[in-house]
Amino acid sequence: MRDIARHQVAYYEWMDAAECATVDPELFYLTPHENDTSLRVRQAVRICENCPVIEDCLEYAFEIDDQWGILGGKTPTMRSRMSWSPSSSTSASTTLPSAALYEEMAAEFSSLMRWLYHYMAERHTESLAEAGTLIRG
Numbered sequence: 669m670r671d672i673a674r675h676q677v678a679y680y681e682w683m684d685a686a687e688c689a690t691v692d693p694e695l696f697y698l699t700p701h702e703n704d705t706s707l708r709v710r711q712a713v714r715i716c717e718n719c720p721v722i723e724d725c726l727e728y729a730f731e732i733d734d735q736w737g738i739l740g741g742k743t744p745t746m747r748s749r750m751s752w753s754p755s756s757s758t759s760a761s762t763t764l765p766s767a768a769l770y771e772e773m774a775a776e777f778s779s780l781m782r783w784l785y786h787y788m789a790e791r792h793t794e795s796l797a798e799a800g801t802l803i804r805g
Contacts, residue, residue, distance in 0.1 A: 680728065687719035688712075696738045704743045716741030727752075 683689065688696055696712045703709070716722055716738065726740020730752040735744050742750070 680724065682721040682724040685721050686725060687715050691715060697736050698738070698743065704745050709738060709743060712738040713741050713743075 695708060695715075698709065716725070719725065719741070722741050724740075726742060726747075728734075729737070729739035729742065729747060734747075737744070740747075
């Protein structure tokens with residue numbers, strides 16, 4: 669299982685312009701038995717080669733210490749052979765999501781929580797009814 673839970677998800681404006689934004693993300697994550705020369709890795713790297721934000725993506729990979737993904741056109745093994753420090757960074761900068769995006773996310777979350785509340789209440793009612801039937805037996 670990938671150790672991505674320890675990384676805080678951040679939004680970077682450049683991510684919208686990434687070539688991989690329209691491709692299945694699984695293409696960009698290695699399985700434990702894949703190496704840098706597998707067909708899938710070569711396909712992902714080829715997509716990255718034409719990406720206008722390849723440098724930002726590579727910097728992001730170093731910032732989050734990614735150990736699984738092909739980011740910035742490099743696999744984790746390729747990146748491990750490179751040297752990087754925050755002072756050598758080029759153009760990536762964190763951009764906070766717009767207020768409209770926050771509002772949209774809050775509305776979706778609220779809707780999801782309402783659905784979950786009703787779903788759990790329904791399940792609880794069904795469970796109580798089933799338990800009553802079993803007790804009365």
